[in-house]
Amino acid sequence: MIVFKEGNKVITQVKTGRTIVYHNRILIDPPMFIEEGKDVMIFTDKNVDEFQKHFTDQLKETLLDSLKTKESYIEHIKLTIKKINELKTENNNLKRLNKQLSETIIQLK
Numbered sequence: 001m002i003v004f005k006e007g008n009k010v011i012t013q014v015k016t017g018r019t020i021v022y023h024n025r026i027l028i029d030p031p032m033f034i035e036e037g038k039d040v041m042i043f044t045d046k047n048v049d050e051f052q053k054h055f056t057d058q059l060k061e062t063l064l065d066s067l068k069t070k071e072s073y074i075e076h077i078k079l080t081i082k083k084i085n086e087l088k089t090e091n092n093n094l095k096r097l098n099k100q101l102s103e104t105i106i107q108l109k
Contacts, residue, residue, distance in 0.1 A: 002041060004051070012050035017042045 004011040020027050021036045 006054070011054045012047045014041045014043055014047055016040070 002014045002016060004014065017040055019036055019038055019040055
């Protein structure tokens with residue numbers, strides 16, 4: 001038996017078998033060009049489903065992590081835009097104050 005694992009988690013277990021000839025025909029899927037006496041791994045629908053579920057779950061987890069990262073990135077962009085707008089407003093206010101002070105200084109001379 002072959003056990004497919006990722007870390008300590010067992011994904012699926014596959015039994016091993018041998019091809020045999022019966023009435024001059026190989027009994028394990030002849031179109032695959034399997035020769036008599038060769039070792040093969042026998043996958044059942046259950047094994048394929050287990051593989052598919054495992055990797056689908058991994059893909060879902062990766063996509064959810066990606067979505068969280070993108071949401072965080074969008075939030076960061078919004079905060080950056082807000083800060084830029086605040087700085088622009090502050091800059092305009094300082095320009096206005098500078099102009100007023102310059103005019104006041106000119107009047108006082």
